[in-house]
Amino acid sequence: MLVSLVFALSQQSPASGSVAWLPAYFGGLESSITKSMLVAVLICAIILRIILGFVNDIIASTVSHQISESIRHRLYAKILTIPFQRFQRYERSDLINVIATESYSVASAHTGLVRLGISLGTIIIFGAGMLVMAWPIAVLAVMFGVVHNLSLGLFAAAYRRLGAASLSALEELTHLSWTTLQTLKAVKSFGLEDDHKGIFETLSKTVGETWRRSDRMGAATSLLSETLTFGVILTIILSSQVLPVDFRAALSATILLYRLQPHIKQFDSQLLRLHEIEASLQNVLALIAEQDDARKTAGGEELRHLKQEIVFHDVSFFYEEARMPAVRHASFSIRAGETTALTGPSGSGKTTIINMLLDLIQPTEGRITIDGKDLSTIERSSWLRLLAVSGQDVELMDGSVLDNIRFRRDILEEDVRWAADMACATEFIENLPYGFDEWLGDEAIRLSGGQRQRIGLARALAGRPDILLLDEATSALDEETEGRVLSLLLREYDGRTLIVVSHRPSVARLMKNRIDLRPATTADGLLYGG
Incomplete structure (x- = not known):
């Protein structure tokens, strides 16, 4: 919206002080909208965006912490209420990992779903605007979306495997740390300090490598999203002469598409993040699903x-x-x-x-x-x-x-x-x-x-x-x-x-x-x- 307003301001008519042009669907409004009016709208929009952003951050943080706290309470209560024989089948280090670490995955999943919904809503609104401005460009954007989702699907399974591998490595590291602290006297008595140190370093490197792989895959999917967006914008520009679309409308639609790109990128990252934390969510849900004594x-x-x-x-x-x-x-x-x-x-x-x-x-x-x-x-x-x-x-x-x-x-x-x-x-x-x-x-x-x-x-x-x-x-x-x-x-x-x-x-x-x-x-x- 802000970019569209700035673009409109740049088209002011020097003689009249009104906006030189607006897309045809605004009809006779262009003669009645002045630069000062657009400046006022622009300033109000910026202030509103800052306020809404602040409020959104506060609300999102509060909700996230409440979800994490609620899940931690439920997990701890579950440990106290599951039958004793079932409790004995769990590794103590795994339970600590679920309560202290993996419980946050629920809040992360909730945040991800909310952001997915926001991004999807933004995409729909922008898409509707593009459809009104220039339907042929909207058709190109839909085709881009199909190709984009198919490309994204290639990464989904890889993200799930990576999330499971990362969780497994972290559980092994936590288990080693827990057992070392439990049996430190025996470790020192048998002179096994160097052996435990070597095992810890190996597991720590494995955890670090899974996280680096996650970062690399995130960068790769981001690059793919950027490339596909650039490709569709370039396609629109090159085909604007042959498409049955007014140039100004095509340009406005292109700007909308460019502004849509960060939301598409966030949609991608949140969706893949959900795939990545799937293993942690399954652990949390499996413990919560245990029957009470x-x-x-x-x-x-x-x-x-x-x-x-x-x-x-x-x-x-x-x-x-x-x-x-x-x-x-x-x-x-x-x-x-x-x-x-x-x-x-x-x-x-x-x-x-x-x-x-x-x-x-x-x-x-x-x-x-x-x-x-x-x-x-x-x-x-x-x-x-x-x-x-x-x-x-x-x-x-x-x-x-x-x-x-x-x-x-x-x-x-x-x-x-x-x-x-x-x-x-x-x-x-x-x-x-x-x-x-x-x-x-x-x-x-x-x-x-x-x-x-x-x-x-x-x-x-x-x-x-x-x-x-x-x-x-x-x-x-x-x-x-x-x-x-x-x-x-x-x-x-x-x-x-x-x-x-x-x-x-x-x-x-x-x-x-x-x-x-x-x-x-x-x-x-x-x-x-x-």
């Missing part, structure tokens, strides 16, 4: 206390794609207010039973009842409020010792310190340079296995649960420390429910009840005795 979304009856017993009724459990069950036909009861030991060799299903009690997984066959009510009918959150677990492998997070024991729960510091005393952890925590404020990474390599376990035990105790589950939670402690910890726990949980998984007979003997999960081969398969 039925127990997480289901309601149920609220449970305030365990009054009688937990009973396993002929329970079997198969992990996905496993040939043999992790638990087969388990039948036993755990009485409320008593201490119970779960014993058995490795692979007998002790940890699987703990996971079923935590409602992380549900029985494949049979059922679990709580005070005679099926666990599946009890509100999950009310059941988990009664429980706490401490295991052999403690998952620490970036934060202080206090943060790791509190674990983002609303727990008073005095309860945290009480729990540390119960776990016999205070004695080593206070010897750290900053005590409870000492910063721990997720690996906490400065802590021994026993110290990590005591922090994990303090975490479980800090919430003062009615039912405490210990899954080899003291296996890394020396006998003296383990004895002190168990003595404190037995005194604290006198009259409450304590369930302990242990390979040590000395630990099992301290419990009032014992359930032996050692499988016995019979004609019917594996039975569990108590």
Whole structure:
């Protein structure tokens, strides 16, 4: 529009001060339009363009950030709600990559679609103007559009392959970085620093090369668009003498076509960009499409206390794609207010039973009842409020010792310190340079296995649960420390429910009840005795 106005101004008649000519379809308007009027329109158009451009940038940025934020929230919420077995099938580094990086592809796709719509609308409007001015030129432009789209289609598959290759290389790089940070102590212990550095440099070069290829392909498609536009403009100019079109109308249409070229170029780049991010979009959509854990979304009856017993009724459990069950036909009861030991060799299903009690997984066959009510009918959150677990492998997070024991729960510091005393952890925590404020990474390599376990035990105790589950939670402690910890726990949980998984007979003997999960081969398969 601005170019058309400037062009019209250049045609002012010196004698009258009016515009010397306008395309014939404006009729008698040319005599009534003066230069000052066009200047005023031009200035207003420029100001309006600046204002609209600013408003458009603000709105587009706001919408883009809102979309990214919404998608990140949905992805994070999905990770928390998908069944635990499904979660275990994902690489942690891939999930981080999807949330932190690939989630932006949704906002990018939205922006691309909006810009595609704007560019397409502009193309249609300009095309309508060309049709009014000079229909033969409009026909040439349509022919150009067909050739242009066919040429663009040759790049679409290449862009999809490039996007998938780029994403794959980036995922490998993220996975290497993640595993190196997780296992840095082992990497240094085995002297593998140079090997990891070499692998990282190779993957980094691969990522860089895919991005450079993307830039080169973008430049190639831009060049193609420019060349085709120049070709159609040159064709119009050379054929203007033979086409049944007024020269001035042909010139105006040519200017419109030239002004249309940036919109065609943006249309091309956005369309190819969508092809390029297709793999990222598929990853995001695949994670969002995961079904939620039925127990997480289901309601149920609220449970305030365990009054009688937990009973396993002929329970079997198969992990996905496993040939043999992790638990087969388990039948036993755990009485409320008593201490119970779960014993058995490795692979007998002790940890699987703990996971079923935590409602992380549900029985494949049979059922679990709580005070005679099926666990599946009890509100999950009310059941988990009664429980706490401490295991052999403690998952620490970036934060202080206090943060790791509190674990983002609303727990008073005095309860945290009480729990540390119960776990016999205070004695080593206070010897750290900053005590409870000492910063721990997720690996906490400065802590021994026993110290990590005591922090994990303090975490479980800090919430003062009615039912405490210990899954080899003291296996890394020396006998003296383990004895002190168990003595404190037995005194604290006198009259409450304590369930302990242990390979040590000395630990099992301290419990009032014992359930032996050692499988016995019979004609019917594996039975569990108590």
